[in-house]
Amino acid sequence: MKRRRWILAGVSGLALLVPFVTPPGADAQCALGVPVIRVGVQGSSSGAHADYGRQIQMGATMAVEEINAAGGVLGCKLEMKFVDEELKPASAVKNARYLVTEWGAHFLVGVDSSGSAMAIGPVLPELKRIHFFTHAATHRLTEELVAQKGIQEIVRVSVPVYQESLAAWVFKDRPEIKRFATIGADYEYGYSTWNLFKETMKKFRPDAEFVAAAWAPFWTMDFSPHIAAVMAQKPDAIIATPWAGEAVMLLRQALLQGVFDKIQVWFQGMGGSVDVLEGITREVQQDKFKGKLWATARYIHNWPDTPENKAFNERFDKRWGRLPNYSAETTYSAIYIAKAAVEKAKSLETPKVLEALKGMQIQTPAGLRVFREEDHQFVYNVPAGRVVWDPKYPIAVLGDLKVVPAKDYYRYPPFTPVAATK
Amino acid sequence: MSERTRRALATLGRSPQTWTLLLAAALFLLPLVAGRYLLYVTIHILILSLFALGFNLLFGYTGLLSFGQAGFFAVGAYGCAKILLAIPSLLLGVLGGSAAAGLAALLLGALSVRHTRIYFSMLTLAFGMMIYSIAWKWRDFTGGDDGLVGIPRAPLDLPGLVTLDLSTMERYYTFVLVVALLAILLMYRLVRSPLGLALQGIRDSESRVAFAGLSVATYRLIAFTVAGLYAGLAGSLLPPLENTVTPPIAHWSASAEPVLATLLGGIHTFAGPIVGAFLFFAIKDLIVRFTEYWPLVLGTIVVVLVMGFRGGVASIVADALAARPGFGAGPGGRG
Numbered sequence: 037m038k039r040r041r042w043i044l045a046g047v048s049g050l051a052l053l054v055p056f057v058t059p060p061g062a063d064a065q066c067a068l069g070v071p072v073i074r075v076g077v078q079g080s081s082s083g084a085h086a087d088y089g090r091q092i093q094m095g096a097t098m099a100v101e102e103i104n105a106a107g108g109v110l111g112c113k114l115e116m117k118f119v120d121e122e123l124k125p126a127s128a129v130k131n132a133r134y135l136v137t138e139w140g141a142h143f144l145v146g147v148d149s150s151g152s153a154m155a156i157g158p159v160l161p162e163l164k165r166i167h168f169f170t171h172a173a174t175h176r177l178t179e180e181l182v183a184q185k186g187i188q189e190i191v192r193v194s195v196p197v198y199q200e201s202l203a204a205w206v207f208k209d210r211p212e213i214k215r216f217a218t219i220g221a222d223y224e225y226g227y228s229t230w231n232l233f234k235e236t237m238k239k240f241r242p243d244a245e246f247v248a249a250a251w252a253p254f255w256t257m258d259f260s261p262h263i264a265a266v267m268a269q270k271p272d273a274i275i276a277t278p279w280a281g282e283a284v285m286l287l288r289q290a291l292l293q294g295v296f297d298k299i300q301v302w303f304q305g306m307g308g309s310v311d312v313l314e315g316i317t318r319e320v321q322q323d324k325f326k327g328k329l330w331a332t333a334r335y336i337h338n339w340p341d342t343p344e345n346k347a348f349n350e351r352f353d354k355r356w357g358r359l360p361n362y363s364a365e366t367t368y369s370a371i372y373i374a375k376a377a378v379e380k381a382k383s384l385e386t387p388k389v390l391e392a393l394k395g396m397q398i399q400t401p402a403g404l405r406v407f408r409e410e411d412h413q414f415v416y417n418v419p420a421g422r423v424v425w426d427p428k429y430p431i432a433v434l435g436d437l438k439v440v441p442a443k444d445y446y447r448y449p450p451f452t453p454v455a456a457t458k
Numbered sequence: 459m460s461e462r463t464r465r466a467l468a469t470l471g472r473s474p475q476t477w478t479l480l481l482a483a484a485l486f487l488l489p490l491v492a493g494r495y496l497l498y499v500t501i502h503i504l505i506l507s508l509f510a511l512g513f514n515l516l517f518g519y520t521g522l523l524s525f526g527q528a529g530f531f532a533v534g535a536y537g538c539a540k541i542l543l544a545i546p547s548l549l550l551g552v553l554g555g556s557a558a559a560g561l562a563a564l565l566l567g568a569l570s571v572r573h574t575r576i577y578f579s580m581l582t583l584a585f586g587m588m589i590y591s592i593a594w595k596w597r598d599f600t601g602g603d604d605g606l607v608g609i610p611r612a613p614l615d616l617p618g619l620v621t622l623d624l625s626t627m628e629r630y631y632t633f634v635l636v637v638a639l640l641a642i643l644l645m646y647r648l649v650r651s652p653l654g655l656a657l658q659g660i661r662d663s664e665s666r667v668a669f670a671g672l673s674v675a676t677y678r679l680i681a682f683t684v685a686g687l688y689a690g691l692a693g694s695l696l697p698p699l700e701n702t703v704t705p706p707i708a709h710w711s712a713s714a715e716p717v718l719a720t721l722l723g724g725i726h727t728f729a730g731p732i733v734g735a736f737l738f739f740a741i742k743d744l745i746v747r748f749t750e751y752w753p754l755v756l757g758t759i760v761v762v763l764v765m766g767f768r769g770g771v772a773s774i775v776a777d778a779l780a781a782r783p784g785f786g787a788g789p790g791g792r793g
């Protein structure tokens with residue numbers, strides 16, 4: 037009995053040591069003086085929002101495979117490692133430190149949660165590595181940490197929360213819609229979306245009224261009290277910011293309560309995300325939303341209508357059997373942006389690569405992305421649209437697209453604070 | 459070498475104190491050989507050790523399973539962070555954070571310790587989540603979901619003596635190591651004191667202790683407060699390391715970490731929580747590198763360890779030592 041435990045202990049101990057024994061690698065150096073270029077990728081791959089991390093991983097994997105098949109970057113092959121950020125800032129920081137100081141990442145890419153991004157940002161100068169953020173949307177990442185605090189290592193490839201204020205541009209020319217309400221995600225993302233929307237809407241329509249706001253925390257399963265509270269104020273339009281699986285649950289419960297018979301429009305912030313569209317496809321096919329459901333995303337697979345984007349979608353579908361979500365496209369493009377910057381800098385050193393990013397304009401599946409020097413934000417267009425059923429696609433898509441130039445609805449330095457409270 | 463010296467050396471080699479001293483010395487020398495990441499992870503292991511050690515005073519020694527310890531951990535972390543943002547003095551931050559957590563544990567403990575078993579567990583879970591909600595909602599004070607950022611790794615200011623700059627990882631590691639060793643030593647003295655014996659008595663037979671004329675509730679409250687104090691001390695070591703504090707550290711899922719670490723290491727061995735903290739962190743840290751399905755692998759390993767090592771990994775060593783002449787049963791053992 038005793039002996040068996042000792043054997044078990046010995047085997048477990050040996051098993052723990054296995055990862056520390058690394059296989060002898062080829063120490064060949066490429067043109068940049070390293071064996072390989074290492075890209076450390078993080079996304080949320082456990083829990084309720086796991087599909088976003090999965091999409092980050094798929095986008096990154098595809099970019100790395102393509103670049104390597106075409107000969108790498110200046111003849112250097114890419115190697116990537118994906119780790120789970122768990123939507124926990126503490127885990128994300130630990131991972132970033134591990135990827136750089138232990139695994140030897142030359143670049144960091146990804147991150148879903150804004151909280152994680154805000155926690156990683158201040159650590160980057162110490163790690164001396166550029167982090168290309170590809171989902172975390174808080175405006176404070178680029179406005180406060182880059183433009184105001186001057187952390188140079190933060191670069192954002194995806195659209196920040198400015199995107200959600202597009203709702204104001206979609207509804208401004210419909211005078212019959214006057215009374216606006218929100219069912220909001222009960223954290224900064226929900227508050228700043230609602231505040232930015234109100235700010236923009238007031239400019240267009242001094243007659244707009246903001247009649248109700250109900251806030252649903254993360255992991256809300258039952259939205260009926262929030263829906264009831266907002267509907268009591270008889271709104272014409274609802275702006276909703278719960279996302280991922282929560283958006284699907286919220287929309288289904290709104291249908292059950294007959295909300296779409298009473299309102300004119302519903303704008304679901306990140307409702308253009310592939311996982312949300314997949315979740316509500318059957319309801320869209322049956323026209324349960326009566327054409328009143330609008331949404332946007334940080335990229336949608338059916339826009340822009342260019343050969344590059346079509347080819348990207350086809351390759352993605354062939355490789356993974358799914359449509360690319362926005363976090364897949366932004367991550368894919370981030371790795372190509374890193375490649376372009378390294379090729380221009382002819383170096384992996386952070387200051388030289390940052391210098392090479394200045395003035396960059398690069399064609400990506402989402403269209404032309406332009407680097408903005410003041411806050412290290414890549415600027416590009418993403419339309420909003422009505423959620424429709426198009427037999428061409430296996431899932432619901434955004435149609436009736438409204439394309440507003442990004443320069444019209446992005447915020448500009450010097451940034452004034454957005455009220456980040458309810 | 460004379461026979462006597464050889465025998466003295468053999469005795470030394472068999473004594474747990476010698477091994478403990480050797481291990482401590484090795485930890486002090488670690489910065490000479492280890493990279494930054496290994497030091498960073500070791501700091502985390504030391505923090506979790508203190509956290510689990512406090513938890514085990516409640517669980518292993520007093521028989522109370524708390525699911526709300528992350529709340530006190532967070533009070534310590536937020537308290538320390540608030541102090542450091544106002545006054546950059548590390549000593550003040552760590553002491554202040556620990557004191558705040560101890561106070562919170564005293565207040566909530568007074569409401570919890572009259573209950574036992576599942577009722578106690580549920581109450582502590584609720585109080586822990588209450589602290590989580592405060593951290594999440596009270597935006598003006600705690601920064602809401604963004605937490606507190608830009609917390610400085612302040613210098614260690616010993617008034618009238620010396621000011622030590624701890625900005626490098628190596629120096630901060632040494633500071634955490636000294637604090638952790640002192641706290642471990644203090645806990646070791648505590649569990650072997652009459653107070654520690656009384657707590658074990660309460661665990662084994664509540665009514666007997668009551669008949670002996672001791673107030674069960676008072677002793678439980680002391681254990682709860684000390685556990686909260688240790689959770690707070692562990693928490694207050696975190697902000698200077700990470701420079702940020704966010705609400706998830708107060709969530710009930712974070713309360714599970716000391717529970718798991720303690721179960722892995724062993725609840726009836728003094729060193730159990732420390733061994734468990736090392737195992738828990740090392741296992742998770744290694745798995746997340748290899749697979750995004752890490753929760754599945756981690757869960758499987760935990761199940762195997764808990765099923766295979768009834769009483770925890772550390773108890774094997776303790777049992778083996780106890781079987782040899784010259785060793786008493788391990789402290790906290792059910793001797």
